[in-house]
Amino acid sequence: MNSNSYFCSTIGRKQLVGLTGLALCGFVLMHALTNMLILVSPDAYNKYSHALVTNPLIYFAEAILVLLFLGHIVIAIGLTVSSKGARPEKYHAGASGVKAGSVVAKNMWKQGIIIAIFLVYHLITFKFGTYYKTTIDGVEMRDLHRLVVEMFQLPLYSGFYVFVMVVLFFHLSHGLSSSIQTFGFHHPKHTPKIEKLGLAFAALVAVCFVSQPLYCFFIYKG
Amino acid sequence: MAGSSAQSINLKLKVWQQRGPKDKGQFLEYDAKNVSTEMSFLEMLDVMNEDLVKQGKEPIEFDHDCREGICGMCSLVINGSAHGKDQAITTCQLHMRRFKDGETVTIEPFRAKAFPVIKDLVVDRSAFDRIIQTGGFVSVSTGAAQDANNLPVGKEKSDRAFEAATCIGCGACVAACPNASASLFVSAKIAHLALLPQGEVEREQRAYGMVHKMDEEGFGSCTNIGACSASCPKEISLENIAIMNREFLRGSLTHRK
Numbered sequence: 001m002n003s004n005s006y007f008c009s010t011i012g013r014k015q016l017v018g019l020t021g022l023a024l025c026g027f028v029l030m031h032a033l034t035n036m037l038i039l040v041s042p043d044a045y046n047k048y049s050h051a052l053v054t055n056p057l058i059y060f061a062e063a064i065l066v067l068l069f070l071g072h073i074v075i076a077i078g079l080t081v082s083s084k085g086a087r088p089e090k091y092h093a094g095a096s097g098v099k100a101g102s103v104v105a106k107n108m109w110k111q112g113i114i115i116a117i118f119l120v121y122h123l124i125t126f127k128f129g130t131y132y133k134t135t136i137d138g139v140e141m142r143d144l145h146r147l148v149v150e151m152f153q154l155p156l157y158s159g160f161y162v163f164v165m166v167v168l169f170f171h172l173s174h175g176l177s178s179s180i181q182t183f184g185f186h187h188p189k190h191t192p193k194i195e196k197l198g199l200a201f202a203a204l205v206a207v208c209f210v211s212q213p214l215y216c217f218f219i220y221k222g
Numbered sequence: 223m224a225g226s227s228a229q230s231i232n233l234k235l236k237v238w239q240q241r242g243p244k245d246k247g248q249f250l251e252y253d254a255k256n257v258s259t260e261m262s263f264l265e266m267l268d269v270m271n272e273d274l275v276k277q278g279k280e281p282i283e284f285d286h287d288c289r290e291g292i293c294g295m296c297s298l299v300i301n302g303s304a305h306g307k308d309q310a311i312t313t314c315q316l317h318m319r320r321f322k323d324g325e326t327v328t329i330e331p332f333r334a335k336a337f338p339v340i341k342d343l344v345v346d347r348s349a350f351d352r353i354i355q356t357g358g359f360v361s362v363s364t365g366a367a368q369d370a371n372n373l374p375v376g377k378e379k380s381d382r383a384f385e386a387a388t389c390i391g392c393g394a395c396v397a398a399c400p401n402a403s404a405s406l407f408v409s410a411k412i413a414h415l416a417l418l419p420q421g422e423v424e425r426e427q428r429a430y431g432m433v434h435k436m437d438e439e440g441f442g443s444c445t446n447i448g449a450c451s452a453s454c455p456k457e458i459s460l461e462n463i464a465i466m467n468r469e470f471l472r473g474s475l476t477h478r479k
Contacts, residue, residue: 084442108445
């Protein structure tokens with residue numbers, strides 16, 4: 001590829017990280033909201049999960065998701081590595097106060113690593129985890145609800161899950177508004193509102209996800 | 223910095239000393255005694271250097287020129303912050319009254335791969351010049367000066383262009399950015415010219431050329447941390463970086479070579 005191409009430039013790659021990130025924001029929002037069916041009933045949860053996995057479009061959707069995650073991660077790693085290389089000799093004294101910049105923004109890559117590790121573990125635990133069977137309205141399907149409750153009743157697993165969701169909160173709280181800036185939109189009146197919206201979005205997603213282990217651990221009495 | 227109301231203070235200075243670009247470098251510790259609080263930071267270094275010369279030692283090299291905050295020559299990272307902890311000033315505008323008696327002050331050069339150390343605290347910022355050479359100018363022939371009213375520029379746009387144009391190219395944005403990104407500098411130049419009718423003509427090739435040159439020089443990428451704008455002596459806004467991002471996208475889409 002021509003080294004002067006858009007996809008080789010830092011801004012081009014940043015815009016791709018932002019674009020994939022925004023698409024993933026849509027995914028986590030749907031994931032978080034539909035997970036709230038756990039508060040409705042085990043049957044509602046299992047029926048939704050069954051409807052998802054039996055939809056023929058699922059393979060297409062999963063392929064897109066894998067591409068989005070891989071694209072987001074691989075491009076972000078490339079950018080982070082070159083940025084780290086842009087300062088071979090570190091400062092011996094650290095900046096403090098406002099000149100130090102946003103702590104969340106500085107640590108996006110660390111949050112990304114934690115989320116990526118969690119993602120793999122999460123797929124192993126649930127998607128490829130124990131297959132319990134149940135029958136609802138005469139249809140045999142996976143009892144995902146049972147597995148979820150079992151996992152979230154383990155204090156160590158729940159603790160780890162809540163920790164990662166807090167990390168996800170920080171990642172999204174910067175990521176959403178930051179991607180808008182990267183696409184080239186900044187306005188003295190609207191940017192503060194976009195930042196607040198990003199914060200509210202991150203809080204909504206994190207609260208939905210965290211409410212599951214809390215519900216299973218403290219309230220649900222199978 | 224709480225600052226001092228005393229007439230003079232004593233400081234312990236930890237100053238970076240490096241013989242050349244390839245040298246590893248180390249800190250030189252120096253006791254600065256009876257430093258007048260009315261001196262500027264650079265004057266304090268002048269006094270230190272005079273003492274070093276008297277002792278037969280080599281003075282510490284540092285950059286300076288106008289000493290009134292407009293030339294962009296002075297640099298220094300003081301206690302981890304570019305141009306010191308105070309905002310909207312250059313190192314030459316920093317005064318010793320902003321330090322406490324007995325304080326240890328760490329002085330380092332602007333650190334970035336694209337800004338190699340020449341000696342001690344002096345770094346080579348010619349990467350900025352090379353970026354400017356790829357498009358940070360207006361090259362259209364304008365002929366004789368025409369009546370100003372023939373070229374109307376909206377007040378709001380001219381204000382924004384002027385704000386971007388206040389960038390003195392000191393490099394504090396690069397020094398402060400954890401990614402050593404030059405985005406604030408490059409974007410200030412791109413925005414300044416793109417917002418005005420004279421510069422608008424070449425906006426696409428300008429953004430395209432300058433951004434690729436910035437990458438080629440080895441600066442990091444922007445992750446919207448905001449340390450650059452907070453450290454900028456001229457308080458250049460992050461809005462310029464957004465302008466650069468969209469100008470570059472536009473430039474990439476329309477580039478014909």
